[in-house]
Amino acid sequence: YGKEAFKQAQTYAGAFFKEKDPEVIQTLMGLRWTYSPQWLDLAMKKVILEKEVGNPARSLPYLIGILKAWKESGRPTFQA
Numbered sequence: 001y002g003k004e005a006f007k008q009a010q011t012y013a014g015a016f017f018k019e020k021d022p023e024v025i026q027t028l029m030g031l032r033w034t035y036s037p038q039w040l041d042l043a044m045k046k047v048i049l050e051k052e053v054g055n056p057a058r059s060l061p062y063l064i065g066i067l068k069a070w071k072e073s074g075r076p077t078f079q080a
Contacts, residue, residue: 001029008032012044016060024060035067039076043067046078 001009009028010019018024032040043066047058070076 001033005029005032008037012040015044015048016058018060027060031064031067035071039067039070042076042078043070 006025006029009025009032012028013019013021013024016024028040035043043063046066047063066078
């Protein structure tokens with residue numbers, strides 16, 4: 001995926017307090033490839049802006065759910 005994708009994934013993993021978890025980082029790099037860097041950026045903004053740190057919905061499955069819903073509808077439904 002490259003250095004840039006790794007650094008971005010590690011930063012995003014920090015939002016889930018998992019910046020040292022290789023499985024989470026790998027998943028985020030895959031999401032970037034599967035959905036696009038732009039969609040991943042928007043989905044991460046949605047997760048961060050709409051969910052508080054202590055809220056269990058601020059999670060990787062929540063992020064994946066957002067991306068899947070956007071794919072089904074054909075476009076993101078969030079603008080930051």
